[in-house]
Amino acid sequence: xxxxxxxxxxxxxxxxxxxxxxxxxxxxxxxxxxxxxxxxxxxxxxxxxxxxxxxxxxxxxxxxxxxxxxxxxxxxxxxxxxxx
Amino acid sequence: xxxxxxxxxxxxxxxxxxxxxxxxxxxxxxxxxxxxxxxxxxxxxxxxxxxxxxxxxxxxxxxxxxxxxxxxxxxxxxxxxxxx
Amino acid sequence: xxxxxxxxxxxxxxxxxxxxxxxxxxxxxxxxxxxxxxxxxxxxxxxxxxxxxxxxxxxxxxxxxxxxxxxxxxxxxxxxxxxx
Amino acid sequence: xxxxxxxxxxxxxxxxxxxxxxxxxxxxxxxxxxxxxxxxxxxxxxxxxxxxxxxxxxxxxxxxxxxxxxxxxxxxxxxxxxxx
Amino acid sequence: xxxxxxxxxxxxxxxxxxxxxxxxxxxxxxxxxxxxxxxxxxxxxxxxxxxxxxxxxxxxxxxxxxxxxxxxxxxxxxxxxxxx
Amino acid sequence: xxxxxxxxxxxxxxxxxxxxxxxxxxxxxxxxxxxxxxxxxxxxxxxxxxxxxxxxxxxxxxxxxxxxxxxxxxxxxxxxxxxx
Amino acid sequence: xxxxxxxxxxxxxxxxxxxxxxxxxxxxxxxxxxxxxxxxxxxxxxxxxxxxxxxxxxxxxxxxxxxxxxxxxxxxxxxxxxxx
Numbered sequence: 001x002x003x004x005x006x007x008x009x010x011x012x013x014x015x016x017x018x019x020x021x022x023x024x025x026x027x028x029x030x031x032x033x034x035x036x037x038x039x040x041x042x043x044x045x046x047x048x049x050x051x052x053x054x055x056x057x058x059x060x061x062x063x064x065x066x067x068x069x070x071x072x073x074x075x076x077x078x079x080x081x082x083x084x
Numbered sequence: 085x086x087x088x089x090x091x092x093x094x095x096x097x098x099x100x101x102x103x104x105x106x107x108x109x110x111x112x113x114x115x116x117x118x119x120x121x122x123x124x125x126x127x128x129x130x131x132x133x134x135x136x137x138x139x140x141x142x143x144x145x146x147x148x149x150x151x152x153x154x155x156x157x158x159x160x161x162x163x164x165x166x167x168x
Numbered sequence: 169x170x171x172x173x174x175x176x177x178x179x180x181x182x183x184x185x186x187x188x189x190x191x192x193x194x195x196x197x198x199x200x201x202x203x204x205x206x207x208x209x210x211x212x213x214x215x216x217x218x219x220x221x222x223x224x225x226x227x228x229x230x231x232x233x234x235x236x237x238x239x240x241x242x243x244x245x246x247x248x249x250x251x252x
Numbered sequence: 253x254x255x256x257x258x259x260x261x262x263x264x265x266x267x268x269x270x271x272x273x274x275x276x277x278x279x280x281x282x283x284x285x286x287x288x289x290x291x292x293x294x295x296x297x298x299x300x301x302x303x304x305x306x307x308x309x310x311x312x313x314x315x316x317x318x319x320x321x322x323x324x325x326x327x328x329x330x331x332x333x334x335x336x
Numbered sequence: 337x338x339x340x341x342x343x344x345x346x347x348x349x350x351x352x353x354x355x356x357x358x359x360x361x362x363x364x365x366x367x368x369x370x371x372x373x374x375x376x377x378x379x380x381x382x383x384x385x386x387x388x389x390x391x392x393x394x395x396x397x398x399x400x401x402x403x404x405x406x407x408x409x410x411x412x413x414x415x416x417x418x419x420x
Numbered sequence: 421x422x423x424x425x426x427x428x429x430x431x432x433x434x435x436x437x438x439x440x441x442x443x444x445x446x447x448x449x450x451x452x453x454x455x456x457x458x459x460x461x462x463x464x465x466x467x468x469x470x471x472x473x474x475x476x477x478x479x480x481x482x483x484x485x486x487x488x489x490x491x492x493x494x495x496x497x498x499x500x501x502x503x504x
Numbered sequence: 505x506x507x508x509x510x511x512x513x514x515x516x517x518x519x520x521x522x523x524x525x526x527x528x529x530x531x532x533x534x535x536x537x538x539x540x541x542x543x544x545x546x547x548x549x550x551x552x553x554x555x556x557x558x559x560x561x562x563x564x565x566x567x568x569x570x571x572x573x574x575x576x577x578x579x580x581x582x583x584x585x586x587x588x
Contacts, residue, residue: 005455008462011484021480024155025446025489026109035089041462041486042092042125048158060105063158064095066125066151067486069109071444074468074483108239110193119173126176126209132242144189147242148179150209150235153193192323194277203257210260210293216326228273231326232263234293234319237277276407278361287341294344294377300410312357315410316347318377318403321361360575362529371509378512378545384578396525399578400515402545402571405529425539428546431568441564445530445573461546461570487570491528494552494567 012037012073020045021076024069028052031076032063041067096121096157104129105160108153112136115160116147125151180205180241188213189244192237196220199244200231209235264289267327272297275323280304282317293319348373348409356381357412360405364388367412368399377403432457432493440465441496444489448472451496452483461487516541516577524549525580528573532556535580536567545571 005011015034022030022043029052032045048063049056089095099118106114106127113136116129132147133140173179183202190198190211197220200213216231217224257263267286274282274295281304284297300315301308341347351370358366358379365388368381384399385392425431435454442450442463449472452465468483469476509515519538526534526547533556536549552567553560 005464008456008458008464008484010456011464011482026155036092036094038092044089044092044095060156060158062095063156064092065156066154069155070486071446071489072480072483072485074480110239120176120178122176128173128176128179144240144242146179147240148176149240150238153239194323204260204262206260212257212260212263228324228326230263231324232260233324234322237323278407282408288344288346290344296341296344296347312408312410314347315408316344317408318406321407362575372512372514374512380509380512380515396576396578398515399576400512401576402574405575425548428540428542428548428568430540431548431566490570491530491573492564492567492569494564
């Protein structure tokens with residue numbers, strides 16, 4: 001997938017339908033399936049879970065997340081497996 | 085509903101008339117029926133309740149909520165039932 | 169009134185001449201009669217009172233309030249009666 | 253004066269040449285005579301005094317105040333008389 | 337000079353070549369001779385001194401100061417003489 | 421490379437495919453291979469690692485990082501070797 | 505050089521190729537040779553050093569620094585010599 005990324009939003013486009021990890025400015029994370037995003041990096045996640053210190057805090061289901069609260073977004077698989 | 089979401093605002097459009105949970109940057113939540121929203125994610129809720137630590141702090145009724153104070157918005161049913 | 173709200177600013181338009189509660193980001197509230205507002209959610213209140221912990225801190229009379237300091241706005245009647 | 257206020261900036265226009273109270277986000281206030289303002293709510297005050305806890309901290313004379321540091325602006329008379 | 341101020345930036349224009357006091361959001365001040373400014377309130381000061389609690393912390397000489405870090409700007413003479 | 425830098429974004433363009441250090445406002449760092457960036461300084465890193473106090477906190481793999489959370493970006497080699 | 509400064513960015517233009525001190529909002533400083541800047545005050549420094557309390561914390565070499573993290577920029581010579 002790395003070869004198809006010319007612009008930052010290409011990564012989000014490739015991640016549609018996949019589980020992503022969203023790091024929030026508040027030190028919490030959201031994990032869920034990426035359904036949609038826009039140029040403000042607003043995203044919609046399905047089956048979203050709010051996490052803190054590697055524990056699920058809340059299941060919030062289908063969720064709209066404002067872009068200006070986000071630090072980074074990564075496909076969740078790597079992050080969850082290798083986290084210490 | 086998941087299939088009808090092409091852009092993030094589609095989720096808000098589908099949620100009109102339904103109860104939603106709004107997580108605020110201040111660590112409080114607002115729960116109420118979504119009546120209207122705009123591209124700034126300003127929203128109007130009916131029968132809005134301000135919540136903190138799973139308790140209702142104030143009934144504020146019909147309420148205009150500024151978009152820049154919002155972290156995420158989700159239909160309230162899942163969030164309330166599964167919250168620990 | 170709920171039926172006439174298509175866009176968030178409609179609620180503010182309907183509230184002109186009525187007493188509103190304005191929750192500020194600083195944890196204070198302002199209560200007063202809404203005279204005017206604009207698209208930045210700057211508002212002018214008449215007979216404005218600055219409140220904290222349900223007590224009036226200051227009477228500030230006719231007041232211009234910057235929109236970017238606001239969390240939410242609601243007609244004051246419900247909020248004041250049902251507040252715990 | 254209340255009848256002549258259609259838009260929020262009308263209140264500032266009516267207050268030119270009068271003493272106003274400016275509440276800053278830093279919990280300080282500035283009191284002075286309003287000479288000029290613009291759409292960013294930048295203001296120029298004459299004979300400005302920086303106040304905190306109802307005491308004058310500094311006389312800063314003719315002063316340019318950036319709009320994005322302001323919470324609210326009100327004609328000073330009411331606020332000063334009734335403040336507790 | 338008061339009569340020549342129609343817009344807030346007029347005060348900065350009148351202050352070119354004079355010593356000004358710049359209050360920063362960080363609770364520090366900068367004092368120096370105003371050489372230039374723009375609509376973002378970015379300013380260039382000559383012989384700038386960083387001050388805190390009425391003491392000079394650093395001489396920083398010719399300095400570019402970003403507008404979004406500024407609370408207020410006033411000609412330094414009044415502020416320094418009358419400060420308590 | 422220094423001679424080819426006329427504008428700030430030229431440095432990011434020269435760094436594509438190389439490992440970079442990204443200092444975040446939260447006092448954490450991200451290290452990874454720069455794949456893409458845009459004018460908002462949103463970046464995509466491959467093999468990204470979240471670091472704090474010179475230790476790897478999490479491997480987050482392919483990651484989209486929002487520009488407004490960034491303090492500075494530098495090619496990682498110098499920073500890692502000479503850090504005390 | 506003072507005479508050639510009509511607008512704030514003129515100072516940055518005159519400082520290209522010279523060592524500058526950049527004060528960050530985080531209370532840290534960056535010192536390095538200015539290679540490039542843009543209207544957002546994004547800058548590229550060569551041989552950049554991150555400093556705190558007058559001590560070098562890290563050598564970060566060639567570095568892109570985001571404008572919105574900057575308080576002020578001054579040619580480093582004066583600041584370093586006269587700092588207490």
